[in-house]
Amino acid sequence: MLLNVKNVRKQYQRDKVFVAVDNVSFSLVHQDFACIMGRSGSGKTTLLNMIAGIITPTQGRVIIDNTDISVLADKQVSQFRNQTIGYVPQGNSLLTSLNAIENICLPYIFYDKGNQNLTDKENLMERAEQLMQQVGISYLSQLYPKQMSGGEMRRVAIVRSLICAPKLLLADEPTNDLDQESAEQIxxxxxxxxxxxxxILMVTHDLDVANYAKHQYKMEAGKLHLLS
Ligand SMILES: Nc1ncnc2c1ncn2[C@@H]1O[C@H](COP(=O)(O)OP(=O)(O)OP(=O)(O)O)[C@@H](O)[C@H]1O
Ligand SMILES: [Mg+2]
Known part of the structure; x- marks a missing residue:
């Protein structure tokens, strides 16, 4: 098993206690492809952020590749995330002061190079260029986010999420705001x-996009239900 989410809950203290994610359990095997649908505010991004170790669950456990990330210290979580997870966040997440290839290489700069053979800068640039070529965005290499379309930025963000060769890719509405053709390309x-x-674990509002996944889940007021 690659990902095991066990009874995960996230509550926020607003005027009163608000439960954003309510006792969610599910799992993914290696090379799985699942998607989560659901209304705005139902807790999808909160769940993804807990799986990525960006926020800590109020209760429950997230086990990835036999590591319980809920018990790791901050620094260890970041290191683990960098080695294991690729994340395409919701919306535009590129740094505006960096061009495409710099954005793409950034996660690697913080990567623990211990057990990998992606060792030097030359290899890194080569890998970045190879990924960009695979995705058909070599022409964007030197451009800055403000010079790119929404779909182009999204593809750069996807390549960035792959630079450390993750076992698990989290993609939060990767096709949002894109025309149908660009969405299909993504x-x-x-x-x-x-x-x-x-x-891959992906969040989407789009039924056509959801059909690419092997399993579909729906999130409703913090609870996760398996659709198919
Ligand atoms: N830091 C926070 N403090 C208080 N409430 C929060 C916080 N972060 C998220 N929430 C609330 O938790 C709920 C779930 O938010 P979340 O971003 O997970 O929704 P979502 O399903 O991803 O929505 P969307 O489809 O609009 O992206 C929302 O009601 C939101 O206001
Ligand atoms: Mg969201």
Missing amino acids: MQLLATINLEGTA
């Missing part, structure tokens, strides 16, 4: 990444 890219061995 989904074909994710399908290929999945075929090549990366498990």
Whole structure:
């Protein structure tokens, strides 16, 4: 098993206690492809952020590749995330002061290079260029986010999420705001990444996009239900 989410809950203290994610359990095997649908505010991003170790569950456990990230210290979580998880966050997440290839290489700069053979800068640039070529965005290499379309930025963010060769890719509405053709291109890219061995957990509002996944879940007021 690659990902095991066990009775995870996240509550926020607003005027009163607000439960954003309510006792969620599910799992993914290696090379799985699942999607989560659900209304705005139902807790999808909160769940993804707990799986990525960006926020800590109020209760429950997140076990990834036999590591319980809920018990790790901050620094260890970041290191683990960098080695294991690729994250395409909701919305535009590129740093505006960096060009495409710099954005793409950034996670690697913080990567624990201990057990990997991606060792030097030359290898890194080569890998970044190779990934950009695979995704058909070599022409964007030197451009800055403000010079790119929404779909182009999204593809750069996807390549950035792959630079450390993750086992699990989290993609939060990767096709949001894109026209149908660009959305299909992104989904074909994710399908290929999945075929090549990366498990994917994706959030989407789009039924056509959801059909690319092997399993569909729905989130409703913090609770997760399996649809198919
Ligand atoms: N830091 C926080 N403090 C208080 N409430 C929060 C916080 N973060 C999220 N929430 C609330 O938790 C709920 C779930 O938010 P979340 O971002 O997970 O929704 P979502 O399903 O991703 O929505 P969308 O489809 O709009 O992206 C929302 O009601 C939101 O206001
Ligand atoms: Mg969200």
